[in-house]
Amino acid sequence: MNLSNELWIGWRAISANKMRLILTLLGIIIGIAAVVLLVSLTEGIGSGMVDGIEEAVGSNLVWVYPGAITERGVTTRVGSAKTLTIDDAEAISNLPYVAEVAPVSQTSVQVNAAGNNIYTTMQGVTPEFRSVRSFSVTDGRFISSYDLEVKDKVCVLGDYVAKEVFGDADPVGEMVRVGIQTITTSKDGSGSGVLGLVGLKTEVKSRHLKVIGVLEKKGGGGENSPDNVILVPITTMASRLKPMRTPKGEDRVSIIWVEASGRDKMDAVKEEIPPLLRERHYLREGEDDDFVVDNMAQVLDTISQSMEMLSVLAGFIAGISLLVGGIGIMNIMLVSVTERTREIGIRKAVGAKRKNILSQFLIESVLIGVLGGIIGIIVGWGAVFSLSKLFSHTNMMGLDVPVTLSVSPVVIVIAFVVSVGIGIIAGIYPAFRAARLNPVEAIRYE
Structure with missing residues (x-):
């Protein structure tokens, strides 16, 4: 039997009970759609935040603001120091790699x-x-x-x-x-x-x-x-x-x-500022800085880390949906094996080998995974498209952040491969169980 015939037989088998098929597909559809949507959202918002902050603040910036001070053994909050001056700014402007202050x-x-x-x-x-x-x-x-x-x-x-x-x-x-x-x-x-x-x-x-x-x-x-x-x-x-x-x-x-x-000089500038200000503020060795120095690289790193954490969370949520979908496929395939026990026995009696039975049930399981994956990708793409029309910008940290939502080909490929993989994994046990049935006992099964 060639592959096209096996695919046709597999499709007829899984579509025989349409309501059961729809309920089985739901878990995969929701999981794949969640993967497509959440990955697109995190990528779109993350890149939008970086672009928005760089446009609003600048890409080569280092900034200095008041730090904490210690008086009578009590340390105040950051920003409470009152020691940063215009003359400090003038001194910083003379440091190497400083364009403007x-x-x-x-x-x-x-x-x-x-x-x-x-x-x-x-x-x-x-x-x-x-x-x-x-x-x-x-x-x-x-x-x-x-x-x-x-x-x-x-x-x-x-x-x-x-x-x-x-x-x-x-x-x-x-x-x-x-x-x-x-x-x-x-x-x-x-x-x-x-x-x-x-x-x-x-x-x-x-x-x-x-x-x-x-x-x-x-x-x-x-x-x-x-x-x-x-x-x-x-x-x-x-x-x-x-x-x-x-x-x-x-x-x-x-x-x-x-x-x-230049962007490659930000770290050098950041390293030069503390010694200069400590000397100007007459801070002794062991005393804490009464100022804080930050730069865009730190902000962008923080954003990247936040987006990575959000991606992990999104993946976890989508993974749970996919796990539920995979379990659903496995359960349905086990039910199918039980319902078709006599059919399996008859096929074995007329010459079907274990590998034929194994491939038949694996194909059915993979077809469910592929169908759920395709529908899930379409649903996820539709959700991304709708959101891109509704939310082209969002306000974050007081900035107008552009949100460019699109489904990358890489996400589509990954989502499809995952759906096929779930179909294979979920179908392995039911397929092996069907392939190992004794034909005599299977034919006598009521």
């Missing part, structure tokens, strides 16, 4: 204009901030060196802030009022202080700024979105808006963005 000071403010208001983040920046963070201006201009020199009261709005405050109107040339909260120590003991000895006064001061530009949209409108900002000259921030000082009275910054001369 952009110090940033920031605070929370309320922005009012045209009868609308929004709470956002105000950042004091330098002209280098635009290129270091890969920002573009869609309307007006960016902050210039002259603005820093004269400490001009001008600002550049993030896309989200501009739309929330001014709607569709052109904000360039308009004035905005920013409310800045300040905390001062009252000498008369008024306010809320410890035992009334030291009073703390909270007040909100307002300042008017002229809008000179609007940034190109980068992401969503979340709290950490690069669109939800208002940028001012860092010198204006330090002298006219929100002075931030170190314990020594120097102008303090919240973060220092450092652009390396």
Whole structure:
């Protein structure tokens, strides 16, 4: 008997009970569809996050931000140190492989204009901030060196802030009022202080700024979105808006963005910064750093590790479905062997060999696996296609992350091979059981 005849006989055998076939196929279909969908999702979101972060933040970046400090044996949280300065940024700019440096000071403010208001983040920046963070201006201009020199009261709005405050109107040339909260120590003991000895006064001061530009949209409108900002000259921030000082009275910054001369130089730049800042901050041997240095490589590695963990989880979930499907095939094939015991006995009596019986039941099992695999691939592809139409972007970490969903040929091949493998594995035991039946006893079986 040739292969085509065996395939035809196998198909007639498994399709004789259509409801049983459908129920058997469900486990394989769900498992294969889950494999296709989950692998496509993890690949699409993972690559989208990498692309979105590189576009929003930059690909060659190292950044320095305040670390923890220890006072009287108590270690504060990361970010509480107040020792990072503009002069530190200047010193970092002289290190090898450093292309540009952009110090940033920031605070929370309320922005009012045209009868609308929004709470956002105000950042004091330098002209280098635009290129270091890969920002573009869609309307007006960016902050210039002259603005820093004269400490001009001008600002550049993030896309989200501009739309929330001014709607569709052109904000360039308009004035905005920013409310800045300040905390001062009252000498008369008024306010809320410890035992009334030291009073703390909270007040909100307002300042008017002229809008000179609007940034190109980068992401969503979340709290950490690069669109939800208002940028001012860092010198204006330090002298006219929100002075931030170190314990020594120097102008303090919240973060220092450092652009390396190439992606392959990021690690070298990261290694050079700690010794420089430890020396500048007079940290003795054994003292912890009062700053933290990170780079894009670490962020991307973290994303990759997260995606790998998600892929493992997705594989585990799909694997359970496939295991259930495989057990379903095995059970159905065992039932089929029992129901067709007399048929097997008659075939053996007229000359069929063990290998003929073995191949027949294996072919039936593989046909179920192949059919389930093909349908599962189609269902998974359809789900991926539908999701790609519904979700072309998603918001993660305050960034507008592009999600490109597609089913790669590799995934299709793997899914098909897995379905065939399950059919073979699930059919081995029933096939051997059928092949070992005694023909005399099989014919007498009722």
